[in-house]
Amino acid sequence: MTTKPRLHICTTCTASSADAATDPRHGKVLFDKMVETCADQDLPFDIKPAQCLTNCKSGCSVALSGSGRWGYVYGNLDPETIITDLCDLAARYANTTDGIVAWRERPESLRRNVIARIPALD
Template sequence: MTTKSRLSICTTCTSSSAKGATDPRHGRELFDKMVESCAKQDMPFDIRAVECLTNCKSGCSVALSGPGKWGYVYGNLDTGMIDDLCELGRRYAGTNDGIVPWRERPESLRRNVIARIPPLD
């Protein structure tokens, strides 16, 4: 089992501004661009593609999780937020409890929290 934090990206999401499903899906594009961006950096978190976070009305979605940490689901994301997602992932990974203070989150993501999930332990 990994001890790193994880950024899970829904690859089946469609952008909330889209008129219908796309091929590839916007979530797949977000995942591919995050992997490409993170490959150039030593990131303290893993990135994983997942199918459906059941947050379809809130566009592209990701989940942050880690052992013993609060988890978060963020929605209404797009590929223009890659740098901010990297920064949020770094800050999240650097916490003991998963709580990144609101003012320390990248501004473009502050209002995109869909849910906060308590740790399992």
């Protein structure tokens, strides 16, 4: 059984531009908006909540991962404006064999938001 690549969204994140934590947290707002927006779409990736990506100074944060693919952590995302671009990036990621989406093929709003790139396990 092959699993789809995953978009993990940190649900405990507070946006780096915020003065204080909110209830619900900015990351939870981002997760809920992504799930709602993508509910009726046949996505090539799964959306999963993550309790913490330990990227608190650069919240909101997400991670992309998949079997045999490079993994990525993105930060400083605005839950109000990033939904369409994040869905586009995750789809592009899912449609690669190695997880590498060329810099120029990434939505412009996400090009400079890479926090880390993690080698594939297999």
